[in-house]
Amino acid sequence: MDNPKNTxxxxxxxxxxxxxxxxxxxxxxxxxxKERMINESTTANDALYWEAQTLNSIMLKYFYKVPEGMxxxxxxxxxxxxxxxxxxxxxxxxxxxxxxxxxxxxxQAKGEQAPEDDASGEYFPMCFLFRADQVLTPEQIESKKQxxxxxxxxxxxxxxxxxxxxxxxxxxxx
Numbered sequence: 001m002d003n004p005k006n007t008x009x010x011x012x013x014x015x016x017x018x019x020x021x022x023x024x025x026x027x028x029x030x031x032x033x034k035e036r037m038i039n040e041s042t043t044a045n046d047a048l049y050w051e052a053q054t055l056n057s058i059m060l061k062y063f064y065k066v067p068e069g070m071x072x073x074x075x076x077x078x079x080x081x082x083x084x085x086x087x088x089x090x091x092x093x094x095x096x097x098x099x100x101x102x103x104x105x106x107x108q109a110k111g112e113q114a115p116e117d118d119a120s121g122e123y124f125p126m127c128f129l130f131r132a133d134q135v136l137t138p139e140q141i142e143s144k145k146q147x148x149x150x151x152x153x154x155x156x157x158x159x160x161x162x163x164x165x166x167x168x169x170x171x172x173x174x
Contacts, residue, residue, distance in 0.1 A: 023093050023126060030058040056094040064092045071132040083135040091128035099123050
């Protein structure tokens with residue numbers, strides 16, 4: 001009889017996240033774009049410039065077409081500023097900080113030594129960013145609330161006016 005503790009079953013692989021698949025494809029295109037720009041550089045400075053560009057910066061600038069200087073933030077970063085992401089807006093997906101770097105930053109913040117390298121250290125999570133034009137500022141949120149309240153009050157006034165209008169007996173008039 002087999003001992004169930006000694007069996008080594010492989011964990012079923014989770015299906016790849018569609019966002020991750022798109023990001024991998026976008027990264028491959030950004031990498032090819034970067035290589036092409038390096039190869040087509042006419043000066044050493046141009047080649048160095050393109051060599052220094054990260055895949056994330058290339059994706060944001062050339063693929064997502066984010067304007068220079070546009071503020072970006074995660075959902076939670078915008079929320080912490082009391083902003084609200086507009087309904088239906090889609091995030092820009094880029095690569096996040098590798099887990100090893102995240103753990104090192106957390107350890108440093110606690111005053112501890114960074115953990116030793118582990119197998120998950122080179123895993124790059126996805127980062128979902130929203131542009132400033134995809135969010136409502138606290139002032140815009142308040143303005144929307146006031147507009148909705150004003151519309152509600154007008155509807156109530158109209159309903160009240162209709163209710164107070166006396167019905168007229170047309171047969172008595174004619």
